[in-house]
Amino acid sequence: MKYDFWVEPTTACNLRCKMCELSHGYDIMPEALSSAILSAAKDRCDHMHLYLRGEPLLAKYEWFASYLAKNDDMMIKFKIITNGMLFDDHFAQLLSEYQVDLIFSVDSHDPEIFAAIRKGATLSRVQASIQMAKRAGMSPSLYCTVQRMNLISFPDILQFAKKNEITSVGLGYVVEPHHCRFAWTPFVVEQFRIFPEKAHDLGLEICGLPKYIPGYTFANGAYHRDIEEPDNLCEQCLRTICITSSGDVSVCCNMPPTIGNINVTSLVEILSSPEAHKLRQNISSLNPPAVCRICKWSGRGLKLLPGWSMCL
Numbered sequence: 001m002k003y004d005f006w007v008e009p010t011t012a013c014n015l016r017c018k019m020c021e022l023s024h025g026y027d028i029m030p031e032a033l034s035s036a037i038l039s040a041a042k043d044r045c046d047h048m049h050l051y052l053r054g055e056p057l058l059a060k061y062e063w064f065a066s067y068l069a070k071n072d073d074m075m076i077k078f079k080i081i082t083n084g085m086l087f088d089d090h091f092a093q094l095l096s097e098y099q100v101d102l103i104f105s106v107d108s109h110d111p112e113i114f115a116a117i118r119k120g121a122t123l124s125r126v127q128a129s130i131q132m133a134k135r136a137g138m139s140p141s142l143y144c145t146v147q148r149m150n151l152i153s154f155p156d157i158l159q160f161a162k163k164n165e166i167t168s169v170g171l172g173y174v175v176e177p178h179h180c181r182f183a184w185t186p187f188v189v190e191q192f193r194i195f196p197e198k199a200h201d202l203g204l205e206i207c208g209l210p211k212y213i214p215g216y217t218f219a220n221g222a223y224h225r226d227i228e229e230p231d232n233l234c235e236q237c238l239r240t241i242c243i244t245s246s247g248d249v250s251v252c253c254n255m256p257p258t259i260g261n262i263n264v265t266s267l268v269e270i271l272s273s274p275e276a277h278k279l280r281q282n283i284s285s286l287n288p289p290a291v292c293r294i295c296k297w298s299g300r301g302l303k304l305l306p307g308w309s310m311c312l
Helices: 029-043 061-069 088-096 113-117 123-135 156-163 188-201 268-272 273-285 289-296
Strands: 005-007 045-049 077-082 101-105 141-146 168-173 203-207 214-219 222-225 240-243 247-250
Touching: 029 061, 029 268, 061 088, 061 222, 088 123, 101 123, 101 214, 113 123, 141 156, 156 188, 156 247, 168 188, 188 214, 188 222, 188 268, 268 273
Parallel strands: 005 045, 005 240, 045 077, 077 101, 101 141, 141 168, 168 203
Antiparallel strands: 214 222, 240 247
């Protein structure tokens, strides 16, 4: 079975984003651990996300140069989401050489709203990073996290993408914390529903959209009315491996209980362990870990979000 790996280069972050409640440290994944991960991933992974809790580029250029070089046969496809504030020409050349899928987090086309959400960042700096990536031959994408502060203006990210010669965009939405999440209304549902249509009309591709919005399911490039209801089965945890910078392993990037540590036990043993089997069973049961009850991937807690049931 092939897994999607989510690997955390560092827990550190250079911003204090309004919607982020994660605890950030200063750890950078050691060389021995990164080597063990790539060795274990060779026959088990097609796609590897090099981000989890921190800003990945804080792991520094040398870490990425060493890590990417270990994938000498280029069989693993890497993806990085960055806030763009540390990106430079050196990173651009390196990530271009290894054909890394690069995504910039841009939550608003408006510089003031952007700065209020991404505290410590400026939109102009991200735009400069986008241009560096393009000069290096990359085709970066944008990802916008919809929340209370950008609820009205988030569709304008499409025009921003077009203006900056971006070819792919994606959306997510805030579930927690409470002060950032929004109430679903028919207007908001419609803005999400038509987002892929508007992107297509502008010649843009989609690099990720929520599977569920009230009354709709995303499939085959569009939102369709009532294809399926959110249920208890979490397909994500069946194919996901998340590894922190200290070696802890879980089956979800929202980090429910860990199932082992690569510094102590091999990844093969961890994945086949009773702990892994039990956790996956619990996640898909009627009494899952607390973090699963509000998860926007499995759809488990979505009907409890403000306004969701009113829009069905």
